[in-house]
Amino acid sequence: MAFPSVQTLRELQKTLNSTIDSYVRAVEANDIKQSIGISTRAYAAARDVTDAFCDPGMAVLGAGLEPIMNLALRIAIDLDLFILINESVSLAELVKQTKAEDTLLHRILRVLVGTGWMAEPEIKTYSLTKRGEFLKLAPWRDWIKTSFDSLAPVWLEIPEWLRKNGYRDIIDLKNNPSMSMYGVNWFDNLAKYPSREADFASSMKLKDEFPQNALPQFPYASAIENFEYELQQGGSDVFLVDVGGGRGQYLNQLLEHSDLPENARFVLQDLSTVVSSVIRSAVKFEPMSHDFFSPQPIKGAKYYHLRAILHNWPDDGCYHILSLLKDALKAGYSRLLINAYILPELQVPAIPSMIDVNMWLYCGKERTENEWHALLRRAGLKVLRIVRAEVGLHGIIEAALVDEINFGT
Ligand SMILES: C[S@@+](CC[C@H](N)C(=O)[O-])C[C@H]1O[C@@H](n2cnc3c(N)ncnc32)[C@H](O)[C@@H]1O
Missing domain, CATH: 1.10.10.10 (Winged helix-like DNA-binding domain superfamily/Winged helix DNA-binding domain)
Incomplete structure (x- = not known):
């Protein structure tokens, strides 16, 4: 066991103490935003102290176990x-x-x-x-179940697959570890196991448990104000289509918390196996079975929202999804909302970097801001703005047709 030097410890102690002091001052001043920022630094300072006392051999032993x-x-x-x-x-x-x-x-x-x-x-x-x-809450337990029952078996296959495939990135839907194991892609295999699929859908509700400031809050206010006018002009009565919205986790939250137009329609789209479990009379939105690799049936809605969808697909798959959606957008009115991680170029934190690697299972990836711009540009779309969560890396990218920006309003 290598003991940390007294000088190292004193420095770590000083940093930790001053971070805790700043945190306490922010809490006493009721400055929530400041206290959240400092809590991240305090966590890192405390971890540095723990690391200083951690024997590297024990760290390796622990990682293996x-x-x-x-x-x-x-x-x-x-x-x-x-x-x-x-x-x-x-x-x-x-x-x-x-x-x-x-x-x-x-x-x-x-x-x-x-x-x-x-x-x-x-x-x-x-x-x-x-x-x-x-773990008293079902979505957290279902995340552990999903990880163990549906994700980990493919993780175990990945090193061998990479050895055989010359360490190429895993982005080919025809040749990937899930294909080698099951003969079908990961989601298609999951569909064979209804209880695992239910666990996966439930674990997706984890986002409901995130603190509000870790979720990007898109400002719908001006679209709400203009909705009546647009309707009178013959616009669509659909305010938002949640594409691949699971069982309505985003829509439920949105409809609960926002002051939305009474006569506006909200549509949940997902595969029939998923939407069939939504009880129409129990929700304020319209469940609709729709495969996003087929033309979007709802034209000219105000918003098409995709949360945690595009990271499940390689660039070519995303291009396909976006191109089909693009055809439904009304120039000068409709907007695409991509609700996703926006990775920094430098020092991606542990959880998003591991979630990115997990995307190998679906040949998908997490993307940086530059990668989002490139993907949207290729599909003929352009980023209008990015609304970021107060903490963490989640953001909502608002995009529109490129043509509309060049030649329209
Ligand atoms: C990671 S989940 C995200 C669910 C939801 N948007 C959320 O943020 O909680 C991905 C969703 O995409 C759906 N999905 C996968 N392939 C699809 C397809 N071809 N068409 C429509 N939905 C699909 C899955 O059923 C699942 O609900």
Whole structure:
């Protein structure tokens, strides 16, 4: 074990203390925006202190064993442990409720305590930590299930596929690891397993759990104001089409929080297997089965919104989707909203960089601002503005027909 030098520790301590002081000042001044920015720095400063004490060998050992943590989480979810544990619960009580053998349960629980998901205030007594409490919510549990059951099997295939394919980037829908394993692409394989598909759809609701300031808030106000006028001019009564909108997670939030025109229509489009589970009478939008690789049936709507869609496809697939959408846009009126990660050129944080690599499963990728501009330009579209979330890398790119900008308004 290599111990950090006193000088290093003093410097880390100074940085951490001053970051915490700034954070406390921002919180006391009720400056939410400032405090969020500082909390990111405080997290990094605290991690530097942890790293200074971390033996590199232990870090490598831990990295190799990380899948075991995922295994323990996956089993705990099957056994409903995150639902059964409220306050402190004894092992004996958990055995009674789960019917699992006590030694097996004990070994799983030990991993979950050691990796910070649970606490063990007394011998063989368990409670949930702050992050363990999150797994009481279905979308977070379903993300772990999706990762373990539907993503990880293909991750395991990737090194061999890359060896055989000369380390080419994974962007070919006809030749990729999912194809090698299943003979079909990832989404087509998922469709064969309704319960996994349901877990995936539920895990997509994770975004509802994000703090509001981590989600880009698009200003719909002026379009709302003009909607009545446009309608009188013979414009479409559809305000927004959520293309590939899943089960309506974005639309539900939008319709709940915004003051939208009463007579405006909101349409949810997704594959029939997905929209068929939406109960029409229980929602304020219109579910419609639509494959985005076929012509867009709703013409001239104000907005066509795509969230977490284009990252699932290589550039050629995105071009195809965008070209079909472009044909539905009314020049001078319709707008395309791409709700996605916008990666920085420098130092992409861990989670977005790993989400990008996960996109190999679908031959997709996360894109930088320059890559978004290039993709839209190729499809005859142009970026009008980018509305970014207060924190994080999510943004909404508003785009319009290039011709309209050159020759129109
Ligand atoms: C990553 S999810 C995003 C869902 C939603 N937009 C959100 O942000 O929560 C991708 C969605 O695209 C849908 N999808 C995949 N292929 C499609 C296709 N060819 N046509 C329409 N929807 C499709 C999937 O069913 C899924 O709901």
